[in-house]
Amino acid sequence: MDTDLVVRAQRGDEEAFASLAVAVGDRLHAVSHRILRDIDLAEDATQQTLLAIWRDLPTLRDPARFDAWSYRLLVRACYAEGRRTRQWSPNLRVLPVDEPAGPDAMSSVVDRDQLERGFRRLSIDHRAVVVLHHYLDLPLETVAEALGVPIGTVRSRLHHAMRGLRAALDADARPAAQEATQ
Amino acid sequence: MSTDRDSTRIVRSWLEEGVTALPDRVLDAVLDQVPATPQRRSWWPAWRFDMNTYTKLAMTAAAVVVVAVVGYNLLPNRGETGGPSVSPSPTPVAPSASPASPAMLEQASPAACGPGGGAPDCLAPGTYRLTGNVWPGEITMDVPAGWFEWLPSTDRDAYDALLVGPSTRGGSGWGLVFSVVDAVAKDPCDPAKGRYARAETGSVDELVAAMGRWPGFEATAPAPTVVGGYNGQLVALTSTRTVTDCANGSVWTIPQGGSVNPYPMVGAAGKARTGTYRIVAVNGTLLIIMTTDFPETSPNELSNGIADDPTRHAADQVVMHQILDSIRIAGAPAQP
Numbered sequence: 001m002d003t004d005l006v007v008r009a010q011r012g013d014e015e016a017f018a019s020l021a022v023a024v025g026d027r028l029h030a031v032s033h034r035i036l037r038d039i040d041l042a043e044d045a046t047q048q049t050l051l052a053i054w055r056d057l058p059t060l061r062d063p064a065r066f067d068a069w070s071y072r073l074l075v076r077a078c079y080a081e082g083r084r085t086r087q088w089s090p091n092l093r094v095l096p097v098d099e100p101a102g103p104d105a106m107s108s109v110v111d112r113d114q115l116e117r118g119f120r121r122l123s124i125d126h127r128a129v130v131v132l133h134h135y136l137d138l139p140l141e142t143v144a145e146a147l148g149v150p151i152g153t154v155r156s157r158l159h160h161a162m163r164g165l166r167a168a169l170d171a172d173a174r175p176a177a178q179e180a181t182q
Numbered sequence: 183m184s185t186d187r188d189s190t191r192i193v194r195s196w197l198e199e200g201v202t203a204l205p206d207r208v209l210d211a212v213l214d215q216v217p218a219t220p221q222r223r224s225w226w227p228a229w230r231f232d233m234n235t236y237t238k239l240a241m242t243a244a245a246v247v248v249v250a251v252v253g254y255n256l257l258p259n260r261g262e263t264g265g266p267s268v269s270p271s272p273t274p275v276a277p278s279a280s281p282a283s284p285a286m287l288e289q290a291s292p293a294a295c296g297p298g299g300g301a302p303d304c305l306a307p308g309t310y311r312l313t314g315n316v317w318p319g320e321i322t323m324d325v326p327a328g329w330f331e332w333l334p335s336t337d338r339d340a341y342d343a344l345l346v347g348p349s350t351r352g353g354s355g356w357g358l359v360f361s362v363v364d365a366v367a368k369d370p371c372d373p374a375k376g377r378y379a380r381a382e383t384g385s386v387d388e389l390v391a392a393m394g395r396w397p398g399f400e401a402t403a404p405a406p407t408v409v410g411g412y413n414g415q416l417v418a419l420t421s422t423r424t425v426t427d428c429a430n431g432s433v434w435t436i437p438q439g440g441s442v443n444p445y446p447m448v449g450a451a452g453k454a455r456t457g458t459y460r461i462v463a464v465n466g467t468l469l470i471i472m473t474t475d476f477p478e479t480s481p482n483e484l485s486n487g488i489a490d491d492p493t494r495h496a497a498d499q500v501v502m503h504q505i506l507d508s509i510r511i512a513g514a515p516a517q518p
Contacts, residue, residue, distance in 0.1 A: 021213065025208075030200070030202040043204075046208060051212055051216075055219055055220070056222050112196055131197065162190065165193055
């Protein structure tokens with residue numbers, strides 16, 4: 001991130017903030033969508049995060065740490081959105097109609113559906129760790145910094161989250177394997 | 183059954199799917215609201231790391247030679263009972279060849295301390311030790327229930343304040359701040375006037391005198407004080423300056439290149455308070471403990487809409503003095 005842009009926005013430069021928002025908006029939205037699994041909630045969370053960034057920028061002491069700081073604000077916004085709608089609405093996926101329906105493709109679709117269900121069963125805490133680490137490729141130390149939790153907690157959350165997702169995948173694999181042996 | 187590697191690969195691939203672009207209408211909505219959204223000014227001490235030439239490597243080196251810091255890291259006094267003995271005539275200790283442990287707040291015993299602060303920032307009652315970059319020697323103190331370590335940002339290299347419960351966003355703004363000084367401002371509200379040479383403010387008396395000369399600030403007559411067995415001076419400052427003419431105030435820099443703002447003396451009109459400084463010399467290094475030693479609602483609380491109450495922190499003052507009395511200083515490297 002361009003720290004000069006961050007510093008100017010910290011000082012109240014609205015144009016600098018607009019440039020900053022354009023620069024980080026897509027990434028924040030991609031993360032919030034992956035955490036919340038709901039496009040409307042993700043848009044709200046991203047909007048709240050960008051406004052929080054503007055409002056709280058003067059309290060950011062080290063502009064070089066803007067990215068981690070913004071992720072923290074984003075995850076907080078995701079928490080808020082998650083609380084606002086505790087009951088997750090079904091999020092039907094529209095699959096391409098011309099997608100080949102071979103065994104691999106079918107397996108992939110099933111994996112995705114199983115992952116979707118497994119992921120939705122995770123708490124926002126666990127989802128955030130998975131997304132920051134496996135989608136943004138952030139090292140665990142950076143994830144800990146962004147979330148404001150000890151690295152041990154991050155490792156633990158990641159372990160439990162991945163175990164849950166693996167179980168979701170295996171739950172799908174078991175019936176298929178049983179059918180194959182019959 | 184999926185292997186760890188398989189499931190990680192599948193999860194990563196799955197995460198790649200989905201939206202990546204923020205709709206323009208969302209961005210437009212944000213930018214439309216910005217002019218009507220005031221920025222939150224950080225009046226509680228904000229160490230602004232406005233010089234990017236300092237690296238952690240430099241900080242490591244500095245920790246060996248000079249007491250570098252601001253902020254503090256509180257670590258539980260693991261298994262230590264009673265802390266180090268305090269010597270009125272401190273014996274110099276050899277500088278450590280390696281920097282102190284990095285911030286490890288997660289090892290502090292977390293305790294719930296109400297809304298406004300995350301559980302990891304709250305401290306269970308016990309004896310805590312300042313470490314990290316703060317002080318090359320050892321400072322311990324007894325912390326009762328209801329206090330927490332304020333963490334204003336993700337910067338875990340510079341914990342800076344021990345506050346009574348986090349009553350509001352950004353913490354209560356009421357408590358103790360430990361710092362070490364590098365270059366003192368000639369006018370905290372006017373950077374153009376420059377800073378004193380370090381040699382001009384190297385002693386307790388010289389620093390107190392410099393603070394007494396700050397334009398628009400009024401300092402009480404210095405009074406002798408003792409912290410952790412070390413003699414020093416206590417001086418209380420008020421200011422007539424406001425956020426309007428002191429928007430980016432700085433009382434002094436710290437060795438890493440940041441600076442400390444003039445909280446709580448400068449604030450919005452009617453929202454400023456007295457800052458009380460205890461300055462002691464430990465083997466030639468000045469340790470500064472700034473306290474918000476007043477009973478009223480703090481400027482940070484006022485700025486966050488908490489009603490002004492003349493006795494809001496009266497009971498906290500008693501506890502804070504108990505914390506001050508419990509401070510033990512085991513020494514610091516003698517300055518070269």
